[in-house]
Amino acid sequence: MTTIYSARWVLPLSAPPIEDAAVAVAGQQVVGVGPRAEIVSTLPQFRVESFGEAVILPGLVNTHTHLELTALRGYLEAEERDFFAWLRKLTVARLERMTPDDIRVSATWGACEAARAGITCVGDASDSAMMSMQALHDVGLRGVVYQESFGPDVRLVSENFEKLKNKLQELRGVETELVRAGVSPHAPYTVCGPQLKLIAELATSEKVPLMMHAAESEAEELLLREGCGAFAEGLARREIEWQAPGVSTIQYLKQLGVLNTQPLLAHCIRVDDADIETLRETGAKVAHCPKSNAKLGHGRAPFAKFIEAGIAVGLGSDSVASNNTCDILEEARFAALLARAGGGEVGSESALRAATFGNALTEGAQADLAVVSLSGVHQVPNYDPVATLIFASSGRDVILTVVAGREVYRDGRVTMVDEDRLRARMHEISKRLRHG
Numbered sequence: 001m002t003t004i005y006s007a008r009w010v011l012p013l014s015a016p017p018i019e020d021a022a023v024a025v026a027g028q029q030v031v032g033v034g035p036r037a038e039i040v041s042t043l044p045q046f047r048v049e050s051f052g053e054a055v056i057l058p059g060l061v062n063t064h065t066h067l068e069l070t071a072l073r074g075y076l077e078a079e080e081r082d083f084f085a086w087l088r089k090l091t092v093a094r095l096e097r098m099t100p101d102d103i104r105v106s107a108t109w110g111a112c113e114a115a116r117a118g119i120t121c122v123g124d125a126s127d128s129a130m131m132s133m134q135a136l137h138d139v140g141l142r143g144v145v146y147q148e149s150f151g152p153d154v155r156l157v158s159e160n161f162e163k164l165k166n167k168l169q170e171l172r173g174v175e176t177e178l179v180r181a182g183v184s185p186h187a188p189y190t191v192c193g194p195q196l197k198l199i200a201e202l203a204t205s206e207k208v209p210l211m212m213h214a215a216e217s218e219a220e221e222l223l224l225r226e227g228c229g230a231f232a233e234g235l236a237r238r239e240i241e242w243q244a245p246g247v248s249t250i251q252y253l254k255q256l257g258v259l260n261t262q263p264l265l266a267h268c269i270r271v272d273d274a275d276i277e278t279l280r281e282t283g284a285k286v287a288h289c290p291k292s293n294a295k296l297g298h299g300r301a302p303f304a305k306f307i308e309a310g311i312a313v314g315l316g317s318d319s320v321a322s323n324n325t326c327d328i329l330e331e332a333r334f335a336a337l338l339a340r341a342g343g344g345e346v347g348s349e350s351a352l353r354a355a356t357f358g359n360a361l362t363e364g365a366q367a368d369l370a371v372v373s374l375s376g377v378h379q380v381p382n383y384d385p386v387a388t389l390i391f392a393s394s395g396r397d398v399i400l401t402v403v404a405g406r407e408v409y410r411d412g413r414v415t416m417v418d419e420d421r422l423r424a425r426m427h428e429i430s431k432r433l434r435h436g
């Protein structure tokens, strides 16, 4: 496929916005970015597609989600003020009330939602990583699926670790150019220190990425610093021994060697200046999930400070059970507004950089891009395409999503799966969860 996509604006991100511009794609790659007239005249054999009043940008990246939980959108509204109860109800639904096929359908539906919102790459943490990898593959998205590991009990470390190693081996066997496997020790309150240490070593020796939840809640901070609170009580009820390290989550993860893996850490709300310095020094990356954090009442991560410190920070929807949408443009708007409400300075360009997490439209890059209409009533007039994109647009304005040169969403349809069949299955699953 050789196509020139043109629009009123192209945002390469590696260079300033270009007006009346175009992006040429051949096979999986970008082969030209520049003024439309120039691109069209140098590549006369390419098919030209014009989107008019729209913007072409590098594909959006959802750095932290759980696609398999898409069926739980809106399912936990009553438990949101009690994180412990929220996690419990979620775990029971996920493990006891959803069949393997429900999980697969749920993840695929989530991947469709992502493709529709211009998201080309997903960081997905999953208990059934095989299903999520399949879902991304089916919908045509790029991504890393991190196999989750749980285990707060030191007596079960070797058993739990073996389980993870075996699963990872299987996942590596089905990796594709677009979909890779990683590991995810769930969180400091669900995985004990020795197991965290082993998983960090595994990530290093196997050269796979590591993602985990970190510094998300007050309950987590209390558990680590003082050994009390809801999580401590939960462990005590299960007769699981816990010694509080007496430090912040970030320092704890540093002590255990987790930060040697340059992990992707979701949330990072409860961090002080020393923690931010540690994140910077170790090259850890942050998945900032402002809407999920706000909805669960966990607070606000210091997004502006992360940017200022030069930490690689991306945006994550987290699961739609706590958001309730997978929409990175909406997340970017919320992130910028929330940072400003807290006195931080986050411009629309910084928000866009976080939303695209290092992606850029340059010659030779993988052709991952999104086209966003700028002609909606809510977007006109448009004095600055980046500001209009961040502050007046959402994923619902996306008209085309391309991953590695393939159109995965266009003309209102996800191209590679049957959304009508999936929608019917989602209705079935939710009916069963509601009444069952």
Ligand SMILES: [Zn+2]
Residues within 6 Å of the ligand: 064, 065, 066, 125, 213, 266, 318, 319
């Ligand atoms: Zn999460």
